[in-house]
Amino acid sequence: MPAFILSRILQAIPVLLVVGFISFAMFAFVGDPVTAMLGQDYTEAQRIALVHKLGLDQPFFVQYAKFMWAAAQGEFGLSYRLARPVSGLILERLPATVELAMTSATLALLIGVPMGVYTGIRRNSFASRAFMVFSLLGVSLPTFLIGILLILVFAVLLGWLPSFGRGEVVHFSHWSTGFFTVSGLKALILPAVTLGLFQMTLIMRLVRSEMLEVLRSDYIKFARARGLSQRAINFGHALKNTLVPVITIVGLQLGGLIGFSIVTETVFQWPGMGLLLVQSIQVADIPVMSAYLLLISVVFMGINLVVDLLYYAVDPRLRMTRRVSANAP
Amino acid sequence: MSAAHKTAPGAVARLLDSDFVYAYRRSPIAIAASLVAAICLLAALLAPWIAPHNPFDLASLNLLDSFKPPAFLAEGERAFPLGTDDQGRDLLSAIMYGARISLLVGILAVALALVVGISIGLTAGYLGGTVDAILMRVADVQLTFPSILIALLVDGIARALLPREMHEALEIYVLVFAIGIALWPQFARTVRGSTLVERGREYVMAARVIGLSSPRIMVSHILPNVLGPVLVIATINLGQAILTEATLSFLGVGLPPTQPSLGTLIRIGNDFLFSGEWWITVFPGIGLAMMVLAINLLGDWLRDALNPRLR
Amino acid sequence: MTLLDVQDLTVEFPTRRGTLRAIDSISFSIGTGEILGVVGESGAGKSLTGAAIIGLLEPPGRIAGGQILFAGKRIDNLSQDRMRAIRGRQIGAIFQDPLTTLDPLVSIGRQLVETIQTHLRLSDRDAKARAIKWLEEVGIPAARARIDAYPHEFSGGMRQRVVIALALCAEPRLVIADEPTTALDVSIQAQIIELLKRLARDHGTSVMLVTHDMGVIAETCDRVAVMYAGRIAEIGPVVEVVRHPKHPYSEGLMGSIPSLEHRVARLRQIDGAMPRLAAIPPGCPYNPRCPKVFDRCRVERPGLLEADATRAACWLYDKAAAHV
Numbered sequence: 001m002p003a004f005i006l007s008r009i010l011q012a013i014p015v016l017l018v019v020g021f022i023s024f025a026m027f028a029f030v031g032d033p034v035t036a037m038l039g040q041d042y043t044e045a046q047r048i049a050l051v052h053k054l055g056l057d058q059p060f061f062v063q064y065a066k067f068m069w070a071a072a073q074g075e076f077g078l079s080y081r082l083a084r085p086v087s088g089l090i091l092e093r094l095p096a097t098v099e100l101a102m103t104s105a106t107l108a109l110l111i112g113v114p115m116g117v118y119t120g121i122r123r124n125s126f127a128s129r130a131f132m133v134f135s136l137l138g139v140s141l142p143t144f145l146i147g148i149l150l151i152l153v154f155a156v157l158l159g160w161l162p163s164f165g166r167g168e169v170v171h172f173s174h175w176s177t178g179f180f181t182v183s184g185l186k187a188l189i190l191p192a193v194t195l196g197l198f199q200m201t202l203i204m205r206l207v208r209s210e211m212l213e214v215l216r217s218d219y220i221k222f223a224r225a226r227g228l229s230q231r232a233i234n235f236g237h238a239l240k241n242t243l244v245p246v247i248t249i250v251g252l253q254l255g256g257l258i259g260f261s262i263v264t265e266t267v268f269q270w271p272g273m274g275l276l277l278v279q280s281i282q283v284a285d286i287p288v289m290s291a292y293l294l295l296i297s298v299v300f301m302g303i304n305l306v307v308d309l310l311y312y313a314v315d316p317r318l319r320m321t322r323r324v325s326a327n328a329p
Numbered sequence: 330m331s332a333a334h335k336t337a338p339g340a341v342a343r344l345l346d347s348d349f350v351y352a353y354r355r356s357p358i359a360i361a362a363s364l365v366a367a368i369c370l371l372a373a374l375l376a377p378w379i380a381p382h383n384p385f386d387l388a389s390l391n392l393l394d395s396f397k398p399p400a401f402l403a404e405g406e407r408a409f410p411l412g413t414d415d416q417g418r419d420l421l422s423a424i425m426y427g428a429r430i431s432l433l434v435g436i437l438a439v440a441l442a443l444v445v446g447i448s449i450g451l452t453a454g455y456l457g458g459t460v461d462a463i464l465m466r467v468a469d470v471q472l473t474f475p476s477i478l479i480a481l482l483v484d485g486i487a488r489a490l491l492p493r494e495m496h497e498a499l500e501i502y503v504l505v506f507a508i509g510i511a512l513w514p515q516f517a518r519t520v521r522g523s524t525l526v527e528r529g530r531e532y533v534m535a536a537r538v539i540g541l542s543s544p545r546i547m548v549s550h551i552l553p554n555v556l557g558p559v560l561v562i563a564t565i566n567l568g569q570a571i572l573t574e575a576t577l578s579f580l581g582v583g584l585p586p587t588q589p590s591l592g593t594l595i596r597i598g599n600d601f602l603f604s605g606e607w608w609i610t611v612f613p614g615i616g617l618a619m620m621v622l623a624i625n626l627l628g629d630w631l632r633d634a635l636n637p638r639l640r
Numbered sequence: 641m642t643l644l645d646v647q648d649l650t651v652e653f654p655t656r657r658g659t660l661r662a663i664d665s666i667s668f669s670i671g672t673g674e675i676l677g678v679v680g681e682s683g684a685g686k687s688l689t690g691a692a693i694i695g696l697l698e699p700p701g702r703i704a705g706g707q708i709l710f711a712g713k714r715i716d717n718l719s720q721d722r723m724r725a726i727r728g729r730q731i732g733a734i735f736q737d738p739l740t741t742l743d744p745l746v747s748i749g750r751q752l753v754e755t756i757q758t759h760l761r762l763s764d765r766d767a768k769a770r771a772i773k774w775l776e777e778v779g780i781p782a783a784r785a786r787i788d789a790y791p792h793e794f795s796g797g798m799r800q801r802v803v804i805a806l807a808l809c810a811e812p813r814l815v816i817a818d819e820p821t822t823a824l825d826v827s828i829q830a831q832i833i834e835l836l837k838r839l840a841r842d843h844g845t846s847v848m849l850v851t852h853d854m855g856v857i858a859e860t861c862d863r864v865a866v867m868y869a870g871r872i873a874e875i876g877p878v879v880e881v882v883r884h885p886k887h888p889y890s891e892g893l894m895g896s897i898p899s900l901e902h903r904v905a906r907l908r909q910i911d912g913a914m915p916r917l918a919a920i921p922p923g924c925p926y927n928p929r930c931p932k933v934f935d936r937c938r939v940e941r942p943g944l945l946e947a948d949a950t951r952a953a954c955w956l957y958d959k960a961a962a963h964v
Contacts (some may be wrong), residue, residue: 136626137618140622145617151602157608258475267599277481278582281485281582282488289485303471
């Protein structure tokens with residue numbers, strides 16, 4: 001087990017180095033940080049001084065190593081746009097994004113998985129067909145449009161819920177949370193539904209198709225031939241086997257959630273990292289972009305690790321002492 | 330050989346008699362979806378000829394016409410069936426022109442992803458070994474990142490690299506590139522999977538034995554056999570690509586208001602949502618959703634029809 | 641005493657080009673403790689017959705005619721719930737590929753216990769004891785220690801033993817074994833057949849053994865039914881059918897086993913191929929391939945006719961016509 005975790009972490013390192021390289025390359029080659037920081041009027045001496053100060057006169061790989069070393073300590077330099085340390089900017093925005101993403105993920109999982117199971121088992125019932133049409137609608141409506149429509153109905157027409165911002169937040173040292181105030185919770189509803197809806201329908205559809213796949217397998221037929229009850233077959237065997245691929249899917253979906261939180265945050269002016277990224281991209285604020293990329297990769301690696309651990313818990317084939325890694329998905 | 334005259338009725342007759350067409354004719358959803366898709370496509374293609382106004386013709390714009398509600402409302406005018414936006418552009422025409430741009434970007438992006446994905450998938454699957462391992466590892470890593478994020482970052486880099494005016498002029502191509510790059514791994518993985526299976530078949534062995542070159546075997550013998558699943562993914566990804574473009578444009582990093590896609594129109598309208606001019610957002614939104622829904626329904630149906638196991 | 645009695649069973653698959661008749665009014669019976677072999681090429685309808693009996697035909701396939709009597713009662717028209725109580729308890733099934741018939745995520749002990757407790761009112765402890773007893777009986781070494789093992793920890797042959805234990809652990813009176821050795825190594829096939837034979841004898845279980853291996857049939861069965869294109873071509877005591885086949889198709893089949901020691905030869909020596917279901921010729925379905933074909937075979941379909949010790953669906957044995 002520890003060896004398993006260790007090998008996964010070791011596998012993640014080259015990936016992080018490559019992503020770090022891309023971030024660094026963006027940082028080093030794209031745009032011109034010096035002119036970006038000095039503005040229009042500057043002397044040659046000022047320029048050289050800044051180039052030296054930023055370490056841009058050093059060899060390429062020295063710069064890369066320094067960049068990664070600084071990144072490991074959370075240092076990404078100054079934002080071109082706001083002239084403030086990127087790490088501070090991101091830290092400030094992190095809690096908002098995490099709370100939004102977690103709420104949406106919980107929503108998507110708690111509703112999406114049971115709906116997927118249901119439509120898989122009773123695939124010809126009226127409710128299943130209705131769910132499927134609804135889900136296709138959910139997949140086809142872009143996140144931002146769902147957000148806009150929700151704002152139109154619940155904020156503009158009905159006036160029940162706020163249309164932007166996080167409401168009142170409570171601070172616990174570095175962390176700010178909207179979970180403990182009424183306005184914070186109210187502000188969370190529309191963004192969380194907007195972000196979760198797409199993922200929920202996607203999860204439902206994927207669980208359904210995995211379930212159908214499993215229900216066709218020989219061991220389910222054999223379970224029927226053994227006379228097991230429908231309930232025992234569906235929940236004791238089919239669902240358990242469906243879980244294995246579903247865990248991967250859900251892991252990937254969490255990544256998607258973070259990606260789409262960019263959109264949701266823009267629609268609702270939610271003060272998270274996604275909004276920060278969009279604002280930075282509009283003015284090509286490279287340090288923020290590269291820091292975001294690196295941070296997100298670390299988050300994804302973390303999610304992947306958790307997914308692997310869950311696999312390990314569910315699938316006994318992985319628990320064998322000699323693992324057949326060639327077949328590992 | 331004597332069977333030759335039997336096939337004489339031709340490909341069309343055989344197609345009409347195939348299970349595929351039979352399944353299509355029995356599926357009201359597939360028929361409705363393809364009808365809607367066809368209408369969207371026609372409206373987009375023929376926009377310059379059938380749209381009531383030309384939203385790009387600055388001379389014809391009149392600011393007095395701005396913020397007109399749709400014709401079915403009390404203050405609407407029949408000249409502007411779906412109302413007008415803040416600059417007095419006719420929304421219906423803007424939607425038709427916008428759909429044209431959205432479809433163009435979507436189709437080109439999927440085409441790019443197809444070319445890249447198929448080439449890489451074929452190469453990886455056919456050659457195997459280290460090449461395969463490296464290419465698929467790259468695809469796997471990219472797949473863990475949501476495509477919208479990749480497209481955003483690629484667009485952001487292009488924005489930083491290109492001077493502002495040039496970037497605006499090239500935005501369509503930048504978007505196609507950004508979205509195409511974001512979508513290739515799925516194609517590559519599917520093609521690779523099928524290639525691995527096909528590679529072991531007798532006909533590939535036979536082709537090798539008679540001395541055909543590897544690229545030739547890949548393109549003319551393996552490729553046709555993996556096109557089925559690729560077609561399905563392409564359809565589903567077309568919807569995805571159109572949504573991604575709309576999302577980028579909505580975020581303000583896509584097409585500029587001078588060249589509005591559906592996403593741009595929705596973004597413009599979003600600013601007026603609170604002042605009551607809901608139609609500027611809602612109608613382009615409905616247009617976009619209808620188009621993507623039709624494409625997704627078709628993709629879904631195609632997947633089931635081409636994969637009888639799932640029925 | 642007759643345990644299973646199949647009368648004029650017909651199974652159809654509706655398709656858009658018309659209804660395909662995969663099994664065309666076949667009749668046979670299995671006595672208590674008897675082993676009936678069912679042999680034929682793939683697509684002859686052997687496995688479908690088994691699936692129809694146990695009530696697990698895959699839709700859109702359906703029983704379109706005839707009836708199935710088990711211990712004197714009709715079972716082809718039972719509700720899903722009543723049929724479920726029969727499956728595993730009265731009629732067990734063994735599938736072809738042991739690598740795919742066991743749930744990979746559930747331990748074999750758990751799978752046995754749930755099957756036992758579905759059908760018998762036993763405490764957890766008693767059910768587990770019974771599970772261990774059955775694992776021992778099918779020859780799993782160190783059964784008590786391996787009861788919590790997962791399917792992937794067993795070899796193919798061992799897994800098929802587990803499958804047999806699962807099929808028999810509620811002591812059904814009939815077992816339908818659908819090609820139980822086809823997916824196994826040749827060296828293990830004989831062991832599994834031997835095991836099946838021994839268990840059937842010890843527990844007085846009847847067996848319907850579906851296979852396309854004449855060698856296995858000759859060694860194992862009491863009687864054999866030869867199927868061709870969804871019909872029974874010949875049925876009778878195994879010694880008679882093997883030594884003195886009456887139907888020209890059975891004759892061809894028997895010609896394809898060189899000897900019981902070389903169990904590799906398959907049914908390949910008959911010219912041509914079995915017709916597709918959509919294109920079964922009129923008259924006797926075997927007539928295009930039959931070396932002894934005559935005019936009547938092409939127009940009139942033969943039923944099963946007495947032919948010495950067996951019954952064969954062939955006009956050669958129409959005694960009424962012979963006198964004319």
